Amino acid sequence: MSYTENDWVRAxxxxxxxxxxxxxxxxxxxxxxDDPWTTVDxxxxxLFGDKHxxxxxSRYKHYFDEEDWTWSSKFEFEVxxxxxxxxxxxxxxxxxxxxIATLFSVVESNFAFKQDAxxxxxx
Amino acid sequence: xxxxxxxxxxxxVGFLVIAWQLNWAITPGGLTPSVSDVWSVAxxxxxxxxxxFSGYAAYQVKAISEKYFARTRFPQIKENIDAITxxxxxxxxxxxxxxxxxxxxAAISVSLGEVERVPGHKMNQLIKRAKLEKKLLVDxxxxxxxxxxxxxxxxxxxxxxxxxxxxxxxISAYIKEQGAR
Numbered sequence: 001m002s003y004t005e006n007d008w009v010r011a012x013x014x015x016x017x018x019x020x021x022x023x024x025x026x027x028x029x030x031x032x033x034d035d036p037w038t039t040v041d042x043x044x045x046x047l048f049g050d051k052h053x054x055x056x057x058s059r060y061k062h063y064f065d066e067e068d069w070t071w072s073s074k075f076e077f078e079v080x081x082x083x084x085x086x087x088x089x090x091x092x093x094x095x096x097x098x099x100i101a102t103l104f105s106v107v108e109s110n111f112a113f114k115q116d117a118x119x120x121x122x123x
Numbered sequence: 124x125x126x127x128x129x130x131x132x133x134x135x136v137g138f139l140v141i142a143w144q145l146n147w148a149i150t151p152g153g154l155t156p157s158v159s160d161v162w163s164v165a166x167x168x169x170x171x172x173x174x175x176f177s178g179y180a181a182y183q184v185k186a187i188s189e190k191y192f193a194r195t196r197f198p199q200i201k202e203n204i205d206a207i208t209x210x211x212x213x214x215x216x217x218x219x220x221x222x223x224x225x226x227x228x229a230a231i232s233v234s235l236g237e238v239e240r241v242p243g244h245k246m247n248q249l250i251k252r253a254k255l256e257k258k259l260l261v262d263x264x265x266x267x268x269x270x271x272x273x274x275x276x277x278x279x280x281x282x283x284x285x286x287x288x289x290x291x292x293x294i295s296a297y298i299k300e301q302g303a304r
Binding site: 098 | 291
């Protein structure tokens with residue numbers, strides 16, 4: 001058995017729903033598994049149930065040929081296990097889905113709101 | 124399509140063979156056709172094939188133009204749908220009455236119509252579902268008794284969200300398939 005793309009979409013949508021209802025809360029994440037080919041710009045993690053869900057906005061070099069390249073951006077969604085405050089262990093990463101970008105933007109605005117980003121200005 | 128073409132091309136040949144086997148007098152010269160009879164039959168068959176091939180060419184040109192139309196339209200449509208779902212995710216904590224002024228509700232119908240107008244998309248079921256769910260959402264928003272209910276508690280809000288995501292997913296699968304061809 002394995003998860004289909006549709007399963008991932010359903011799961012991530014559920015997470016967006018929970019985020020919007022403030023039932024999961026996100027924090028800045030830095031203990032993700034490194035990949036030498038990509039630079040992570042921002043990563044958030046949330047604990048729900050016994051799993052840690054991470055969403056990352058990252059850049060990678062997109063090569064046209066041997067020398068020419070540009071930065072390309074992508075969003076990644078990963079699931080981590082963490083037993084008794086030991087290291088995070090990645091157990092799954094989602095395929096490339098557009099819903100991850102949506103999740104990231106929801107998480108980003110949710111995080112800004114949680115941190116009272118505009119508090120002093122709106123009072 | 125290829126086999127249909129070959130079959131259609133063989134129809135006159137088959138007819139001639141049958142006529143010859145059953146001794147039908149299909150030419151004015153009777154069972155012993157003259158030279159001009161043979162040429163007129165050959166000319167008719169050639170003309171028939173000409174019509175057949177030009178029809179096939181026209182069909183292929185149409186298929187190619189549809190393919191390129193989809194290839195140029197779909198990335199833009201996908202971006203629009205993704206923008207809608209992003210908006211939906213962000214405003215999900217608003218109340219029903221506040222959603223009335225949101226731009227994305229009108230944009231949903233426009234984007235669904237755009238997908239529908241691209242030929243060969245095979246997403247009719249999804250679009251039909253999305254339209255129904257959008258209608259339910261609008262009904263819910265306009266329901267006076269629900270004014271202060273928050274959108275993210277409404278199950279249909281997320282169903283519509285998921286359907287739009289599925290459409291976006293289908294489109295990116297389509298784009299990938301077309302790129303591989």
